[in-house]
Amino acid sequence: MRHTPSFLGGIRFLLAASLVIATSQGMQVRAENLPLTHPTVELVKKYFELVVDQDWKTAAKMIRPASIERKKRETLAIIKSAPTMSEEAAMLGKLGAKDIKSLESMTAEEFYVADRQSFHNPARNDDEKERQKKVQEQKKGSLKIDVLGVIGEQGGKVAHLAVRTSQDVIDQRINELFFISFIQDEADATKWLIAPDMQRPVTEPLSGAAPAPASDAKASDAEKTDKK
Numbered sequence: 001m002r003h004t005p006s007f008l009g010g011i012r013f014l015l016a017a018s019l020v021i022a023t024s025q026g027m028q029v030r031a032e033n034l035p036l037t038h039p040t041v042e043l044v045k046k047y048f049e050l051v052v053d054q055d056w057k058t059a060a061k062m063i064r065p066a067s068i069e070r071k072k073r074e075t076l077a078i079i080k081s082a083p084t085m086s087e088e089a090a091m092l093g094k095l096g097a098k099d100i101k102s103l104e105s106m107t108a109e110e111f112y113v114a115d116r117q118s119f120h121n122p123a124r125n126d127d128e129k130e131r132q133k134k135v136q137e138q139k140k141g142s143l144k145i146d147v148l149g150v151i152g153e154q155g156g157k158v159a160h161l162a163v164r165t166s167q168d169v170i171d172q173r174i175n176e177l178f179f180i181s182f183i184q185d186e187a188d189a190t191k192w193l194i195a196p197d198m199q200r201p202v203t204e205p206l207s208g209a210a211p212a213p214a215s216d217a218k219a220s221d222a223e224k225t226d227k228k
Helices: 010-024 039-052 056-060 065-080 085-094 100-104 108-117 126-142 214-227
Strands: 031-034 144-153 158-169 172-184 192-194
Touching (some): 039 056, 039 126, 039 144, 039 158, 039 172, 039 192, 056 108, 065 085, 065 100, 065 108, 085 100, 126 158
Antiparallel strands (some): 031 144, 144 158, 158 172, 172 192
């Protein structure tokens, strides 16, 4: 989801160029530059603040549930394919699950929280806890969020934001560039949700292409069944 190129100025050019390319080539997916007053601009700032604060429960409400469920299915597939029971138990333990069934029963919000927490090592003693607290306060106090541009597509139902962040961590300043996608809620046009899986490649069959061999199709069906 993140990209860190060595330059900043070119990003605005890339955002504008995407519109020109999409229009000139007659692509089915049309892009347009959206104003920085778009509702997703304030939402993405709030999201980054929640991430720095490690408020995963509130952040989970900003993520599209279908995206979280997809990550959950993929995680389950990886754990189920663990070569040994001890490795399976270790992966489950990192997510706070005692067994496969308990992981499967997690709601989208619960899984998101567990997944995010698994990337942060808990403090082992009071000194480490105090050190982590100071670092987090430093990051929160120095956090700067700059939305560089917004691109809309699918008739304005999808918005992609280029976001530059800066924060101080101990003795250094970290600058990062992110590309965040939002999708409009089908049930409520005023609600926008982050869709991290929109950054993934999308495959479409070519017209006139030969159908996949029967064996491949069966394997694909078996994989889908296993991930449900």
